[in-house]
Amino acid sequence: MLDTSRVKAISLDLDDTLWPIWPTIERAEHVLHDWLTEHAPMAAALFSNPGALREIRNHVAEHRPELKHDLSAVRRESIRLALYRAGEDPLLAEPAFDAFFTARQQVELFEDARPALERLARRFPLVSLSNGNADLARVGLDGFFRAAVSAREFGVGKPDPRIFHAAAGAVDTPAEAVLHVGDDATLDVVGALNAGMQAVWVNRGDHLWPHEQHPHATVRTLTELCELLD
Structure with a gap:
């Protein structure tokens, strides 16, 4: 059970927690x-051929393993290799990626996301914790967060406990006093539990829980999360 009295800060996943990611990526790929x-x-x-595109991405992953936590770099290098x-001129990779990245930041929030952030930010320091490459300033949500921690900048991604501890440190709060909230059962919930945090699973799709470890609470919306913490 969730012990709300222990919660002094909240870390939040971004993609598929605050907005649906695949419609965003599909629009950006069209751009x-x-x-x-x-x-x-x-x-x-070449990019219109799924097989060729998959081979290019596999090639980048195999030959540039140091980029595995930097989705922007993987995308940029895939474009460069395709060019x-x-x-074509490989130097076009930079402006091509910029076109993609600008569109990738044009997210459509879940209806409950902004009201929930407003409520949560009034009570707790919030830190974003993401394996993705969303830019909170460009998305327009940076005002709600005290800090942002990403796998791209930290060099290690969820579910590694170290990135959860980094998020706790970013808001000067012990890990055991941080509540992590996210949609991914493994990356978010199990990762947070193994880092000593409490965890809430945002299960918008009514999925079955797949692990022996369980979240401290499960919600369908961020509105339910706010109600749990009231």
Whole structure:
């Protein structure tokens, strides 16, 4: 059971907790494809082939393992490799990625997200904790958060306990006094539990719990989370 008296700070996952990620990525990939069609049509054709694109991403993952926690770098290097293989200018990778990245920040929040952030931020220091590459300032939510911790900058991703401890340290709170909130059963909940935190699972899709360890609470919306903490 969730012990609300212990909660002195909250760490929050971003993708699929505050907004649905796949519609965002799909829109951004359409923007990237349109940009390539205009500026590097041969690379655009290569990116339209799912098999070729998968091979490119696998190649980057195999040959640049140091980038595995930096989704922006993986995306940029995949674009660069596609440009090279298509006989286009690899220097176009930077503006092509910028087009993608700008669109990737244009998220559509879940209806409950902003009201919940307003309520939570009035009571607790909030820190974002993400394996993704969302930019809170560009998304327009940075005002709710005291700090942001990402796998890209930290070099280690969830569920590694070290990144949870880094999030706790970013708001000057012991891990046992931090409540982590996220949608991923393994990355968020089990990771937080193994780091000594309490954890709330945001289960918007009515999924079955897959692990022996259990969250301290499960909610369908962030509104329910706020009500639990009231």
